[in-house]
Amino acid sequence: MTYFLTVFEQSGEKLLDESFEAPNNEEAKTIGQKRLDDEGYSQYTHRCVSPDAKLILFHR
Template sequence: MRTYVLTVFSNTGEKLLDESFEANNDQEAKQVGTVKLDESGYSEYTHRCVSPEAKLVLFHR
């Protein structure tokens, strides 16, 4: 398992969410990140999910 980081920002740049989670690959991480965003109500906020190598796997601005 690989550790990914999901971060959500407000319009003023304040971090609203900064959470790590594990997934087998980038595709699974994208799915898990999307579900976490939907559940927390942050899907329309600026967010990013990065891999252990700092590769963006999910991004919305």
């Protein structure tokens, strides 16, 4: 399944907008959080959305 990870600056500018594959929501959450940690975006506004539009990760 394809998941979408997006990170925003306070101004609304997208800092990261990418998709990745994962077999399920739990694995997608782990992959998304690792990507955020690796890029230093954990404290920025971000979301990870499943193919059926369910929020897997969200931080405001």
